[in-house]
Amino acid sequence: MHNQRRNRPPHNPARLNSDPNRIRNIEVNKNFNTDVCIVGGGIVGLSTAYFLSLNKISVIVLDPDSIGSHASGFAFGGLSPLGEAGQVDEIISELSVARLGMSIHTEFAKILPELTGIDIQHRFRPALDLAFSDEEAKEAKDQVKWRASEDGYSVEWLEAKEVLDMVPEISNEINGAVFTKGVADVEPYRLMLALTTACEKMGVNIISTKARGLGFDGHTATSVISDRGDIHCNSVVLAMGPWSLNASKWINQKIPIRPLKGQIIRLKSDKVNLQMSVGWQGNYACTKPDGLLWAGTTEEDVGFDDSPSSFGRDSVLASLTKMINGLESAQLIHHTACLRPLSNDGKIILGEVPDTSNLYIASGTGRKGILLGPGMGKITSDIITGSSHNYDLTPFNLSRF
CATH class of the missing domain: 3.30.9.10 (D-Amino Acid Oxidase, subunit A, domain 2)
Structure with missing residues (x-):
């Protein structure tokens, strides 16, 4: 077998009408306000932003890195709620979220190419x-x-x-x-570019900066502290992927997530x-x-x-x-x-952070991030907007640890 190894696949931003390094250079000051601030610009964070923006909610997404530069852009992109042999318990526990994710991917396959001009290669x-x-x-x-x-x-x-x-x-x-x-399957990098473009067209601000902490009024999250200033908001979503553990000190609770x-x-x-x-x-x-x-x-x-x-x-x-x-x-x-x-138990962590108000977490997808991410984003958006109260997130609550 011939070996022509490259660490990162070369994408063609011009061909896709999108630049993976174009996260907006927005001026942020200590008086900047938004309805929801999302920490993390992967598939979960951007899906949450997408559905919030459909409800006319103002959103800022913070991420220090370029679009699709981590797992959300380098995944395989397989879409199967049924999983693989030997995964029965894990599959069933998350099946409702997987079903929702699969349904949303089918919608994305129709909506995103029309809205952005980017073929996400969903098949x-x-x-x-x-x-x-x-x-x-x-x-x-x-x-x-x-x-x-x-x-x-x-x-x-x-x-x-x-x-x-x-x-x-x-x-x-x-x-x-x-x-x-x-x-089905999808091309994750193209999906991320399309989702980012759609979010920006609907008014989501994506800012290249690192979050350093949270501001609270009692138990209520009121702001996100970043390298470029404080973002004051009504709700905060932690969608930090394998870096979720870093937020443990912000909330005085351990978030038991590690990188795989x-x-x-x-x-x-x-x-x-x-x-x-x-x-x-x-x-x-x-x-x-x-x-x-x-x-x-x-x-x-x-x-x-x-x-x-x-x-x-x-x-x-x-x-x-x-x-x-x-x-x-x-x-x-x-x-x-x-x-x-x-x-730690292989299942997602999803819902409001215990003993807080207006603070939510969505992470822990393991190998199923592309499948579960849109569903987790929709659920988080619905909880924030009060669109639905039918989700039983008890199995996914951070308090189980």
Whole structure:
């Protein structure tokens, strides 16, 4: 396999009519006011801003880095509320948020390109969840029934011959696979650019600065302290991803979120063209609209090191070549790494911060940030605006720790 490694994939801002480094250089002073200040400009923060702005709520988003420069821009972009084999408890606990996220992505696919001119490359296409051993096959078959009960999806078990007839590139060592229709994927970087552009068109101010703390009047959050001044507001949303722990001292409560590193490679192959997502034991591969075969991922507890590594590359390649044949002459074009926010129990943290007023947190998506982010943003927006009181966020409250 040829190796042409690059740490960051080259995007073409001119072609997308958007510049990833164009976060506005707005003058902020100590008297600046807004309805809601959101700390964090990833998929969760921007989704929250988007839905708030639809309700004519003034919003400022603070982020020290450029658009899509972390996990929200470097994710794989798979969209499946049904998850993967072996994840039943985790999936069911967040299924309502995942369903909402999936629905919003379908809306985004129609609305965002029209509003911004940016193709987010959202596509519905099937997925194969491979099983190699008898044990993996039994586990997968046991889950077909409950997966198939979800509205909008077709789920069935396929024997090895059926799988290989469908996708000849798959390893002939498989036992079989779960075949799912109704799932989708999106290009996360383009999604972030489109969401940012849409937010700005609706009046959201995105400011390049680092938040340093919060101002309170008793238990009520009243401002965000940043490197460029204080932003006075009626509500604050902490959507800080893997950096959420930094806000623990602001609220005098520990936010148990740590970074989970993941790496993805993109290959150019003349022999392999996967027009459906192929997965196995948390690994995945598919050919995206850019013509490259995207494959991942790793789960590394290495702190805030987000640099691509030979370990990550080799780990992803090992899983990929176990799943897929014909990659001997493939060329490695891109190799990226990012940090996902993982809570101590693996579930999202969502809702009002305990013992405070007007202060909300939305984080802990783990590997499912692109799927869950829009749903978390909609829920947070609805709570702030009083649009709905039907959400039971008890399982996701920070007080559970």
